[in-house]
Amino acid sequence: MPDADHRIYLLAGVALFALGFYSLLVQAHLLRRIMALNVMSSGVFFVYIALAAQTSGPIPDPVPHAMVLTGIVVSVCATGLALALADRVQAATGRVELGDDEDAAAPSDATPVASDEHKGKPSA
Amino acid sequence: MTAASAIALLILSPLAAAALAFALPKRGRALALGTAAVVGAAIVQLTRAVLAGGVQTHRVGGWGAPLGIDLRADGLALLMLMVTAGISTAISLYAQGYFRSGHDDEAPHRERYFWPLFLFLWTALNALFLSADIFNLYVTLELLGFAAVTLVALAGKRAALTAALRYLFVSLSASLFYLLGVGLVYGQCATVDLASLASKAQPGPTLWVALALMTGGLIAKAALFPLHFWLPPAHANAPAPVSALLSALVVKGSFYILLRLWFEAFPALLTPGVAQLFGGLGAAAILWGSVQALLQARLKLLIAYSTVAQLGYLFLLFPLAAEREGGFVAWSGGLIFLGAHACAKTAMFLAAGNILHAAGHDRIKDLDGITHSLPISVFAFGMAGLSLVGLPPSSGFAGKWLLLNSALAQGQWWWVGVIFIGSLLAAGYVVRVLTHAFTRVAEPTTPNPLPPVMEWTALTLALLAIGLGFASHWVAELLRVGAPVIGPGLMGGTAS
Amino acid sequence: MMRRLPLGILSLALLAALSWAVLSLPAKPTGLTEASLARLPESGVTNPVTAVLLNYRGYDTLLEVGVLLLAIVAVWSLRRGEWPTDDLRDRPLLLSLLRVVLPVLMLAAGYLLWIGAFAPGGAFQGGALLGGALVLAILGGRGRRVLNHERLLRAGLVVGVLVFATVCAVTMRLTGGLLQYPRGSGGTWIMVIESAALISIGLTLGLLYLGGRPTGETGNAPSQNPSSHA
Numbered sequence: 030m031p032d033a034d035h036r037i038y039l040l041a042g043v044a045l046f047a048l049g050f051y052s053l054l055v056q057a058h059l060l061r062r063i064m065a066l067n068v069m070s071s072g073v074f075f076v077y078i079a080l081a082a083q084t085s086g087p088i089p090d091p092v093p094h095a096m097v098l099t100g101i102v103v104s105v106c107a108t109g110l111a112l113a114l115a116d117r118v119q120a121a122t123g124r125v126e127l128g129d130d131e132d133a134a135a136p137s138d139a140t141p142v143a144s145d146e147h148k149g150k151p152s153a
Numbered sequence: 154m155t156a157a158s159a160i161a162l163l164i165l166s167p168l169a170a171a172a173l174a175f176a177l178p179k180r181g182r183a184l185a186l187g188t189a190a191v192v193g194a195a196i197v198q199l200t201r202a203v204l205a206g207g208v209q210t211h212r213v214g215g216w217g218a219p220l221g222i223d224l225r226a227d228g229l230a231l232l233m234l235m236v237t238a239g240i241s242t243a244i245s246l247y248a249q250g251y252f253r254s255g256h257d258d259e260a261p262h263r264e265r266y267f268w269p270l271f272l273f274l275w276t277a278l279n280a281l282f283l284s285a286d287i288f289n290l291y292v293t294l295e296l297l298g299f300a301a302v303t304l305v306a307l308a309g310k311r312a313a314l315t316a317a318l319r320y321l322f323v324s325l326s327a328s329l330f331y332l333l334g335v336g337l338v339y340g341q342c343a344t345v346d347l348a349s350l351a352s353k354a355q356p357g358p359t360l361w362v363a364l365a366l367m368t369g370g371l372i373a374k375a376a377l378f379p380l381h382f383w384l385p386p387a388h389a390n391a392p393a394p395v396s397a398l399l400s401a402l403v404v405k406g407s408f409y410i411l412l413r414l415w416f417e418a419f420p421a422l423l424t425p426g427v428a429q430l431f432g433g434l435g436a437a438a439i440l441w442g443s444v445q446a447l448l449q450a451r452l453k454l455l456i457a458y459s460t461v462a463q464l465g466y467l468f469l470l471f472p473l474a475a476e477r478e479g480g481f482v483a484w485s486g487g488l489i490f491l492g493a494h495a496c497a498k499t500a501m502f503l504a505a506g507n508i509l510h511a512a513g514h515d516r517i518k519d520l521d522g523i524t525h526s527l528p529i530s531v532f533a534f535g536m537a538g539l540s541l542v543g544l545p546p547s548s549g550f551a552g553k554w555l556l557l558n559s560a561l562a563q564g565q566w567w568w569v570g571v572i573f574i575g576s577l578l579a580a581g582y583v584v585r586v587l588t589h590a591f592t593r594v595a596e597p598t599t600p601n602p603l604p605p606v607m608e609w610t611a612l613t614l615a616l617l618a619i620g621l622g623f624a625s626h627w628v629a630e631l632l633r634v635g636a637p638v639i640g641p642g643l644m645g646g647t648a649s
Numbered sequence: 650m651m652r653r654l655p656l657g658i659l660s661l662a663l664l665a666a667l668s669w670a671v672l673s674l675p676a677k678p679t680g681l682t683e684a685s686l687a688r689l690p691e692s693g694v695t696n697p698v699t700a701v702l703l704n705y706r707g708y709d710t711l712l713e714v715g716v717l718l719l720a721i722v723a724v725w726s727l728r729r730g731e732w733p734t735d736d737l738r739d740r741p742l743l744l745s746l747l748r749v750v751l752p753v754l755m756l757a758a759g760y761l762l763w764i765g766a767f768a769p770g771g772a773f774q775g776g777a778l779l780g781g782a783l784v785l786a787i788l789g790g791r792g793r794r795v796l797n798h799e800r801l802l803r804a805g806l807v808v809g810v811l812v813f814a815t816v817c818a819v820t821m822r823l824t825g826g827l828l829q830y831p832r833g834s835g836g837t838w839i840m841v842i843e844s845a846a847l848i849s850i851g852l853t854l855g856l857l858y859l860g861g862r863p864t865g866e867t868g869n870a871p872s873q874n875p876s877s878h879a
Contacts, residue, residue: 030672030673030674030676031671031672031674031675031676032676036671036672039671039672039674040668040671040672042671043333043664043667043668043670043671044664046329046333046663046667047660047661047663047664047667048660050326050660050663051656051657051660053322053326054656054659054660055652055653055656055657059318062322066322066325066326066329069326069329070329070332072333073329073332073333073336076333076336076337076340076671077336077339080336080339080340080674080678080680081680083340083674083677083678083680084678084679084680084682085677085679086680086682086683086686087682087686088682088686088697089682090680090681090682090685091681091682091685091697091698091700091701092220092339092680092681092685092701092705092706093336093339093680094698094701095698095701095702095706095709096288096336096709098698098702098773099292099702099709099710099713100332102713102716102717102773102850103292103295103713103716105854105857106295106299106716106717106719106720106857107295107299107321107325107720109720109721109724109857109860110299110302110303110321110720110723110724111318111321111322111325112860113723113724113727113728113860113861114302114306114314114317114318114321114727115318116727116728116860117306117314117727117728118314118315118318121310121311121314121315122311122314122315127315127318127319127322128315155825157821157825157826157827158821158825160827161817161818161821161827165814165817165818168711168715168810168814169810169811169814171715171718171719171810172718172807172810172811172814173807173811175718175722175803175806175807176803176804176806176807211826211827212826213707213708213826213827213828213829214704214705214707214708214826214827214828214829214830215824215826215829216688216704216705219681219684220681220684220685220688220705221705221706222705222706222708222709224708224827262726266722266725266726269722270719270722270723270726273715273718273719273722276715280712288706288709289706289708289709289712292709292712292713292716293712295716296712296715296716296719299716299719299720299723300719300723302723303719303722303723303726303727306726306727307726333667337670337671337674340674340675340678341674341675341678343678343679343680343681344681357673358669358670358673359670359671359673359674361670362666362667362669362670363670365666
């Protein structure tokens with residue numbers, strides 16, 4: 030079992046992960062779901078840093094640190110992509126939620142919708 | 154070209170091509186075809202090296218695991234690389250015809266972004282199949298997921314956008330589960346290298362939970378029942394070449410990682426109970442997916458549910474190959490089936506794309522008489538269906554035959570029933586489409602014109618799915634190199 | 650509401666399993682600290698994290714730079730960028746802040762890049778500062794001409810991946826191994842890669858904030874609405 034010092038960080042990390050996962054499942058608003066994913070990834074990074082801090086040695090283990098750096102970059106990219114896509118979904122459906130599979134029965138794609146509408150004012 | 158440079162080229166050339174395709178939009182297709190040539194040459198070299206010298210490992214940077222990252226080419230990796238290269242080359246040929254023949258203003262925009270996204274997808278797949286490091290696999294999974302999601306959204310219509318966003322949510326959360334699992338593995342074993350894990354991993358709570366996390370994420374990405382819900386809308390609403398890439402290749406990437414994890418890194422944790430659980434979920438996927446496919450009104454949704462069903466067959470590999478001595482028949486059978494499915498499903502989606510383009514819709518009951526206008530595409534669909542159902546001499550038959558034999562030889566006769574019912578249901582939904590296609594109509598409607606390359610690529614892939622059945626013995630011998638399971642092949646062959 | 654209960658129970662079960670796993674980790678893990686420090690002299694840098702990022706696990710970094718480019722390509726394929734439309738004459742404080750802060754940020758980004766070889770820092774850290782500077786510039790309505798010049802942007806965005814891939818190819822030629830720097834020149838190659846990556850990372854992060862392709866798009870631009878042309 031890890032030391033008391035490190036236990037708290039490891040448990041905090043997994044708690045964030047579980048909390049983020051719960052929010053992802055339960056929340057309907059797209060922005061909240063994207064934030065839930067960010068909370069989940071913060072939890073994972075927390076665990077990695079705690080693992081790095083635990084190791085005996087003159088410095089913390091640099092390998093998990095580098096992994097977290099990579100993870101943060103990937104996470105930022107994911108968030109950027111998710112936001113752009115969520116904006117397109119909102120523009121196309123008028124709602125800020127994902128519907129429940131009504132799209133499975135949507136009519137076929139003979140005439141596609143225009144790729145994006147330029148909004149006059151950006152949303153705040 | 155040495156094995157090391159072949160491995161490097163397999164990753165660097167699609168990556169550089171992707172960047173160039175973004176910087177120079179007009180050169181997209183040329184870059185894709187150029188990549189196909191380079192990748193093809195690299196695969197030939199690597200295959201020679203593997204067949205002559207066994208598994209080829211490259212220690213990137215010279216550091217070596219566990220500090221560095223290792224890239225490894227064995228029979229399995231090569232098979233996946235070959236399938237990827239074949240399908241991607243066909244898609245490169247198909248795509249230009251597809252986007253150029255679009256009637257709408259959006260088509261040039263879509264074509265412009267298709268090429269870099271497609272080339273990133275190819276990079277991700279090649280990197281995934283060659284990687285022997287579970288953290289590196291996370292990065293390749295993310296690369297793969299982003300490219301796939303954006304390609305789905307490229308269709309632009311509302312159904313595609315919502316399907317893409319749902320896919321993105323599933324993909325991102327699944328990746329995070331996987332990443333947390335990797336962290337726990339590192340915390341326990343101080344390594345993330347597949348080969349070192351085999352010796353350092355001891356069953357215990359941490360590893361069980363870590364493996365459960367990683368598996369959970371991967372089966373969501375592989376759309377195994379019951380986490381398959383995101384697949385049908387995404388594959389059905391994406392542009393046709395994208396649907397083909399997704400069904401044939403992207404979902405197989407996560408399956409491949411599952412094989413590596415359970416058979417190479419943590420074989421001690423692959424207990425019979427776990428193996429049967431995988432098989433059970435696979436069986437549920439086969440039955441559920443096939444029944445759903447029968448009930449669909451739209452052609453592309455039918456094909457998408459068929460993918461859900463066919464992926465179930467792959468998971469039958471777990472209970473059948475877990476028998477480490479003598480499991481090779483199932484191992485080769487499952488993987489041959491994977492290749493067969495990739496070719497056949499691509500052919501089906503391309504044919505469906507042709508039909509959609511020509512007829513303007515994909516409602517199955519209104520497809521009467523389509524053979525008159527698209528004989529080649531319908532023929533391609535039929536041949537692909539043959540392989541999907543598993544009739545000889547197709548490669549689909551070869552794969553299923555090997556799985557059946559393995560099930561009978563090990564006394565796991567319950568999978569035999571599942572395979573038979575699955576094949577019957579597949580015949581059901583394939584015949585349903587063909588019946589409509591072959592129905593004569595009094596006055597056939599004039600179809601929209603279609604570039605010939607679109608039809609011919611579909612046909613070539615369908616014929617490949619059939620013809621590769623003849624090459625299954627060679628494929629099995631290739632798979633033997635570095636395989637984690639041993640045993641005689643079906644026709645005898647060497648027990649290694 | 651009804652969904653929340655089973656999902657809540659599922660999440661609690663997940664939390665329980667994860668806690669059990671985490672509490673079962675070894676008490677004094679070994680990690681790879683020793684190995685990283687032992688081979689540090691061969692790497693050409695003295696900061697261990699940079700050594701992991703650009704030497705030991707440099708291949709991960711190559712793919713990661715690829716992910717960054719993919720993200721901006723993806724966002725450009727989805728949307729057009731949006732500039733804030735506030736009238737900046739109402740914001741004199743912001744403008745004067747920008748005049749001071751932007752050059753400082755750019756300088757700091759360069760400093761972080763340089764110092765990454767022997768202290769915390771490097772291309773990603775510097776790139777983040779550069780990205781932040783771009784975001785500030787966008788908020789202040791500055792840099793519109795550059796940030797709408799699509800060809801220039803595309804060049805800046807791909808330079809990271811292309812330089813990294815070129816270095817891989819060249820070093821492969823020289824040593825026969827992927828990302829295997831010739832003995833003694835590791836530090837130089839790393840600086841080359843990181844400098845190119847800095848530009849791409851900064852641009853990518855700033856442009857992700859803009860949220861889409863430049864509005865002055867040339868070439869086959871789709872029409873924004875049926876009655877106007879882009």
